[in-house]
Amino acid sequence: MSPTAQGRTVIRGDTADEDGTDTFVSIDPRTGEVVGTHPVHGPAKVAATVRAARPAGAWWAGLGFAERARRLTAWRRLLVGRLDEFAALICAETGKPLDDARLELVMVVDHLHWAAHNAERVLGRRRVPTGLLMYNHVATLEYLPLGVVGVIGPWNYPAFTPMGSIAYALAAGNAVVFKPSELTPGVGEWLAASFAEVVPEHPVFTVVTGFGDTGAALCRSGVDKVAFTGSTATGRRVMATCAETLTPVLVECGGKDALIVDGDADLDAAADAALWGAMSNAGQTCVGVERVYVVEPVADRFVELLVAKAAGLRPGGEPGADLGPITMPAQVDVIRRHVREALDRGARAVVGGRDSVRPPYVEPVVLVDVPEDAPAVAEETFGPVVVVNRVSDVDEAVRRANGTGYGLGGAVFSRARGAELARRLRAGMVAVNSVLSFVAVPALPFGGVGDSGFGRIHGDDGLREFTRAQAVTRRRFAALLHPMTFDRGSRTVRRLVRLIRLRYGR
Secondary structure (H helix, E strand, O other): OEEOOOOOEEEOHHHOOOOOOOEEEEEOOOOOOEEEEEEOOOHHHHHHHHHHHHHHHHHHHHOHHHHHHHHHHHHHHHHHHOHHHHHHHHHHHHOOOHHHHHHHHHHHHHHHHHHHHHHHHHHOOEEEOOOOOOOOEEEEEEEEEOOEEEEEOOOOOOOHHHHHHHHHHHHOOOEEEEEOOOOOHHHHHHHHHHHHHHOOOOOOEEEOOOOHHHHHHHHOOOOOEEEEEOOHHHHHHHHHHHHOOOOOEEEEOOOOEEEEEOOOOOHHHHHHHHHHHHHHHHHOOOOOEEEEEEEHHHHHHHHHHHHHHHOOOOEOOOOOOOEOOOOOHHHHHHHHHHHHHHHHOOOEEEEOOHHHEEOOEEOOEEEEOOOOOOHHHHOOOOOOEEEEEEEOOHHHHHHHHOOOOOOOEEEEEOOOOHHHHHHHOOOOEEEEOOOOHHHHOOOOOEOOOHHHEEOOEOHHHHHHOOEEEEEEEEEOOOOOOOOOOOOOOOOHHHHHHHHHHHHHOO
């Protein structure tokens, strides 16, 4: 056996599967117990899986929107019926509290329903205006499936986040090959196995498991698009690998999301939202609140309320714990460094502090007066740590919120200026007088800018992300003026120019 950088174990040689394939184990981060054993799929197996998905995808696309919706509805009902079983597996592989896993699956079900029932409206063939020049034609537009989509998923929301690609790609008519995180392979296998129960005919949705090399093999396997969610550093590597074969990518990376608290905000609601945005899922949320900028006149009261609410939160592995463990062991060192360097540079911990990091758990930490260039402000922490800094006014808050390479999500608490401030934030999604609410609206696109990536999942944009547009024109009758022929005559274009000047030149 040999350890990996993520703290997992690979079984080599004779102790592997019956066919000699290397295996690895998924581990409950709360207890260290083995949850399951999974194969390390190499390039040959990944390529074979994609080859098998190709005819399966063609069959799936040929079913049409209505039949795909019927099958996806059956899958949705199966997921609802076995929700607690699936939630227990998510808890085992991530360590998150059971209710958090259930909430994740509630959103999975809602998004799956939306994708299945809106795909035809968004993607189906429709007529579009032809304009003046092509008045004798009928023009149509439709969005056709790409074929096979590769999805590389994260561990923090191991069902909900990849399903933002999987459900929408399937609804659009594609086959999917999913490479789940090496920390949560069982979740990926459970999803694929449950789908196969309602679509047993062909391998429309399959899973390959392993580490970074398996993900790289998926990028090189000939899939028609790769949808990746993970760190910005890994996203760059995925893009570079996909560039070898000009495989298009959708990249959803990290964030350093800010919450702005205006002087007229409901401070109790703002403090409650800031706490949930920063601490839920033990802070392991790409759109979680990591920075709060609060205007000076209400800063003391806001901090007072936040401290009072945070003081009662407790991490642990028991069912009643508020926070689970830090799922990826290496992240503990990042969290510890951010807290230590902030305090060393003059910040104050009003909740928790240096001793809050007790692997695999981290108790809530609230830091105030942190320098803007400290790692706790400038880098993604991905733990239950939030920075609260005072600003003179909301204009300064917006400048600081936008002062990062990331641009994923954000939040604003303001009674009078919420919508105005939201539009000024360089972020793909913004919640006004709430946090994270955009995640739970299936009709809204989800994605960021800058170091947070590009492309969109969810909503109409998320469906189109996994298709190719096809424009078709059909001539209905001969035109009086036909310029697109060598037999057009010397006066045809002059007449067209005269017509255009009369129509559009005034």
